[in-house]
Amino acid sequence: SVISTGLKYWFEDKFGEPWYIPEESSKSQALKVIENALAFMVLFNYIIPISLYVTVEMQKFLGSLFFRTDSQMYDPSINECAQANTSDLNEELGQVEYLFTDKTGTLTENTMMFRQCCIGSRQFEVVDGKFYEKVENGNVDLTLDVQFTPEMNEFF
Missing domain, CATH: 1.20.890 (cAMP-dependent Protein Kinase, Chain A)
Known part of the structure; x- marks a missing residue:
């Protein structure tokens, strides 16, 4: 101006x-x-927001191209690189709320299965797809039918 x-x-x-x-x-x-x-x-x-919008969209597009060139995201078992199907992938990565890992902090498989939890002072474990409570000695009582309490409903 x-x-x-x-x-x-x-x-x-x-x-x-x-x-x-x-x-x-x-x-x-x-x-x-x-x-x-x-x-x-x-x-x-009116000119500035249009150019700013185009600049941001170009940055998102070019940022999504970096996924393909990242050597740490290459999977040799299927001989495939990472592929971004959307330019908004960078923004969506920042919205991860929960990440389940093993005790070393690494992901060993793509399938995460719920194994056990502790709610209050009670311990529970999943055996053969069913939910059982652990007794005092640490073993799972397969005859004990678990009734969901309000705390458990809130947890799940």
């Missing part, structure tokens, strides 16, 4: 005002410059 304001006054001095615009001598020159600069800022207001 500063360049446009300067060019307006440069063209005005060189070519004069058009005949259909009346002269205004009551305003000071500084007030006219401020008024014109603000007018150009309002006019250019």
Whole structure:
């Protein structure tokens, strides 16, 4: 807007005002410059968001291309690289809430299975797809039918 304001006054001095615009001598020159600069800022207001939107979309697209070139995301068993099917993948990665790992912190399989939990002072374990409570000696009592309590319903 500063360049446009300067060019307006440069063209005005060189070519004069058009005949259909009346002269205004009551305003000071500084007030006219401020008024014109603000007018150009309002006019250019619609250009900036479009270019910003295009820049952000290009960044997301180019960021998704980096997944394909990441050597740590290559799977030699199927001879395939990671492939981003959406340009929003970078944003979605930041929204992971839970990540289940083993005690060393590594993922050993892609299938995560619920094994056991402790709710309050009671311990529970899944055996053959059924939910059982552990007794005091640490063994699973297969005859004990588990009744879900409000704490368990809240946990699951």
